[in-house]
Amino acid sequence: MSLLEKIGLPLIRSVDPERAHGLALSALRAGLGPRTYAFTTPRLRTVLAGMSLENPIGLAAGFDKNAVALPALHKTAFGFLEVGAATPKPQPGNPKPRLFRLTEDAAAINRFGFNNDGMVAINGRLKDHKGVVGLNLGANKDSADRAQDFAQVLSHCGSNIDFATVNVSSPNTEKLRDLQGKAALQSLLAGVIDASNALDVPIPIFLKIAPDLTSEEIAEIADVANTSSISGLIATNTTLSREGLKSAHAGEKGGLSGQPLFEKSTRVLAELSTQTHLPIIGVGGVSNAQQAYTKIRAGASAVQLYTAMVFSGVSLVHEIAVELDKLLIADGFKNVSYAVGVDKGLWT
Numbered sequence: 001m002s003l004l005e006k007i008g009l010p011l012i013r014s015v016d017p018e019r020a021h022g023l024a025l026s027a028l029r030a031g032l033g034p035r036t037y038a039f040t041t042p043r044l045r046t047v048l049a050g051m052s053l054e055n056p057i058g059l060a061a062g063f064d065k066n067a068v069a070l071p072a073l074h075k076t077a078f079g080f081l082e083v084g085a086a087t088p089k090p091q092p093g094n095p096k097p098r099l100f101r102l103t104e105d106a107a108a109i110n111r112f113g114f115n116n117d118g119m120v121a122i123n124g125r126l127k128d129h130k131g132v133v134g135l136n137l138g139a140n141k142d143s144a145d146r147a148q149d150f151a152q153v154l155s156h157c158g159s160n161i162d163f164a165t166v167n168v169s170s171p172n173t174e175k176l177r178d179l180q181g182k183a184a185l186q187s188l189l190a191g192v193i194d195a196s197n198a199l200d201v202p203i204p205i206f207l208k209i210a211p212d213l214t215s216e217e218i219a220e221i222a223d224v225a226n227t228s229s230i231s232g233l234i235a236t237n238t239t240l241s242r243e244g245l246k247s248a249h250a251g252e253k254g255g256l257s258g259q260p261l262f263e264k265s266t267r268v269l270a271e272l273s274t275q276t277h278l279p280i281i282g283v284g285g286v287s288n289a290q291q292a293y294t295k296i297r298a299g300a301s302a303v304q305l306y307t308a309m310v311f312s313g314v315s316l317v318h319e320i321a322v323e324l325d326k327l328l329i330a331d332g333f334k335n336v337s338y339a340v341g342v343d344k345g346l347w348t
Contacts, residue, residue, distance in 0.1 A: 002034065005313035013310075017099040017108070025064065028072035033314050035075045038131070039321035043328045046336050048080070048302050049204035049231035049279055051132050051162055055079035055321045056302035056336055057292060060283050061136035061165065061208075062110075063306045066117045067125040074130040077318035082304065083122070084136030085167050088152045090118035091140055098254070101310065102247035106287065107258030108307050109249060110238070114138045114170065119153045126160035134163035136208070137192070138170070146179065147188040151195040158199045166192055166230075169210035169237035171255045182220045189228045204231035209272075211236035211265045211284065218268065222275035232279040234304070235269040236261075239284075258307040261285045266298050270347030273299025287312065289323030296336060297343035 001009075012020045027033065038054035046056050058080040064073060067083040074081070093115025100109045116122065116138070126133065137153045139146035154164050166189065168179040179188055189207065196202045207230055209221055225233055238255025245260060262285025269282045282300030286292050287308035295303050309316055324336075333339045 060304035080132035085138030100249040111254030
C-alpha cells in the first residue's frame with residue numbers, strides 16, 4: 001500500500017460508501033493514483049479469447065460504471081479493464097443507501113440496480129482508450145425486451161471496446177437472473193452474437209454467471225456456452241448468501257462481494273471448467289496473489305477484482321502481479337497459461 005493510500009483510505013472509508021466510491025474515482029482522475037502501468041513478465045503475458053494481455057489481472061465491472069476514469073486506470077497495473085454495466089437508456093438505479101461496507105468481513109453489499117449514464121454517454125468515453133477494455137452489457141429495469149437491450153448496447157458501443165460481457169447474473173434487477181435459464185439464455189446470446197458479427201470487427205463475448213447455481217444449472221449454462229459462439233465465461237457475480245458474516249450490515253439486501261465469496265465462486269469456476277474448454281475469468285474474493293493463483297489453478301485463464309481495493313487501494317494490483325510472477329517461478333511455470341486448471345480436481 002502506498003503512503004498516499006495509507007493516509008487517504010481511512011479518510012475515504014469514514015464517509016458514506018457510495019460517496020467514498022465517487023471520491024476514489026475523483027482521486028484517480030485527479031492523478032492521485034499509481035502510475036505503474038501493467039506489470040508484466042514473459043510468465044504473466046497471456047492471451048485471453050484472442051486478446052493479448054500484459055498480465056492476467058483485470059478490473060471487474062462496477063468500479064468504473066460510467067467509464068469516467070479510463071485514462072487513470074490505464075496507468076495502474078491492471079492487465080485489462082471492464083467498465084459498466086451500461087444500459088440503453090440512462091437510469092438512476094435503486095434508492096439510496098444501496099452500498100454497504102462490511103469491514104469485519106472484508107466484503108461489501110450493493111443493490112445499485114444498474115445505475116449508469118446510458119450507452120450514448122458511456123460510448124463517448126470509450127473512444128480512443130488505451131489497453132484492453134471491455135464493457136459489461138445490461139438491461140433497463142423498465143424494458144419490454146431485456147434481451148434486446150443487451151444487443152442494442154453492443155451495437156452502439158461495440159466498435160469502441162475490445163470485449164463485451166453479457167451480465168444476466170446481477171441480483172439487483174428483478175427477474176434478471178431468470179435469463180440464465182437455458183432457453184432464454186440461448187435466445188439472448190444469439191441476439192448478442194448477431195450484434196457482434198454485424199460490427200466491422202466482431203469482438204469476444206463473455207457470459208457472466210451467478211455463484212448461486214446448482215450443479216444442474218451450471219451444466220445447462222455450460223451446454224449453452226459450448227453450443228453458442230461466445231468466447232468465454234466470467235465466474236462469478238455477487239452472491240445472495242449471507243453465511244458466516246459478522247458485520248452489522250450483513251442483513252442488507254443485495255449482492256455480496258469480497259472475501260466471503262472466494263470459496264463459493266472458486267468452486268463454481270472449477271466445476272464450470274470441467275464442462276467447457278472456453279476460457280474463464282475468475283472473480284470473487286481475490287485480495288492477494290495467492291488467491292489469484294488459486295483461481296488460476298482452479299481453472300481461470302485470468303482473474304478480476306474490485307472489492308479488495310476498498311480495503312487495500314489500487315496499488316494492491318501491482319503487488320498481486322509481482323507476487324503472482326514469483327509464485328509461477330517457484331512452481332516452475334514458464335507461463336501462467338500452463339498453470340490454468342492444474343488443481344481443478346481439488347475443487348470439484
